[in-house]
Amino acid sequence: MTSRIWLKNATVVTMNPKREILEGDLLIDDGRLVAVGEVDEEAAEGAEVRDLTGHVVMPGFVQCHIHLCQTLMRNHADDMVLIDWLRRRIWPYEAALSEKTLHVSARVGLAELIRGGTTAILDMGTVHHTDAIGEAVKESGIRAHIGKCMMDFGDEVPGPMREVTAESVRESLRLHEVWHGAAEGRIRYAFAPRFAVSCTEDLLRQVGEAAADLKCHIHTHASETEFENEFTRERYGVSNISFLEDVGITGGRSVLAHGVHVDDDDCRILADTRTAICHCPSSNLKLASGIANMVRYDELGVRVALGADGAPCNNNLDAFIEMRLAALLQKPFHGPRAMPAMRVLELATIDGARALGWEEEIGSLEVGKSADLVVMNLDDDPGCGPGGDVAARIVYTAQKHNVRQVYASGRLLVDGGELVDEDPSALMAEAREARRTVAAEMEQYLP
């Protein structure tokens, strides 16, 4: 971590306020960027030199809605209606997770994310064993807001998943104590009530108050399906977003996943309260939830970000797939100029950093920020050239195999396209074993 690294001769997509793309170098010292563009030879003396001729360097991707706990369920819950998908697959699976199997699930998710250039996430955990996710993130080297999933309402929730309100809050506060600011500040705690449908009003109000007191984030699902609006209208007489505002869940430190089924009144609430929406295009398509109107969010000044959601509803945790879809999905509705490539790069970097309150640390390559970055080999890939607009090359053509190096806080996590700290075949042997254990355990929780 104390070593200096001189990255030379790259195309640098800075994502700085001017959105400059430079031909030049970067100097990393003690995990931070100390020079961007031009590097003074004297300052770089003794640094490890990496020649990046023909490579693009950009900030690490930020994904603002991930479920590391669900990775072992990938390809075991497909082509289903959301509510059945939850009741028949996801909840029984989550109920069956142990500390050990959850840790493996998180490691598999993190390995995939890191290999694909993601260096910061907002994760929604499951109800129990959240420390296992914290440990996995700590070991991984990336940055995350983690949060135990909270759910204290609903008859169809399997026993171990259904919490007593006070217990849910108490455990969240304990986890906050342990994890908020852990791993040299790489980990923060976010309260994570699952969604309005599986939480009591009392729980949500307590979360709103606790998060405001502790100045930490709130992470929930909102308006993914019309069902959530029907539910809150019937019980509380208002739309889902309006209800979340009433109970204190909206705000500048709140990130709501999805935001597909919203009207302009909902959007105004989101804009006025500075609440961020995390767009999850693959998940919204696969579960047939719909397409979030990202252009309208931009018009009304709603803060937005991007995320892959969980492995069983996507089925990838891949920023490149989400970026391409985020761009393409808006165009049939708003025309080909809507959601241009550079706007999508913002969603996946600086906007995500802002949604997580980390805009001073990450999201762009600027002097003083953490060295969280991705190196891609676009020039020698027949699928990515020749040449052209750099933002377009990343958003429309690049794929995760183009990621050659990944640094987080200056630590090299991917080199030559391979994970530095994880052996994928050994990890997947563990994952298959963990999957067998969970599959046997979850039988008892099936409806």
Ligand SMILES: [Zn+2]
């Ligand atoms: Zn989700």
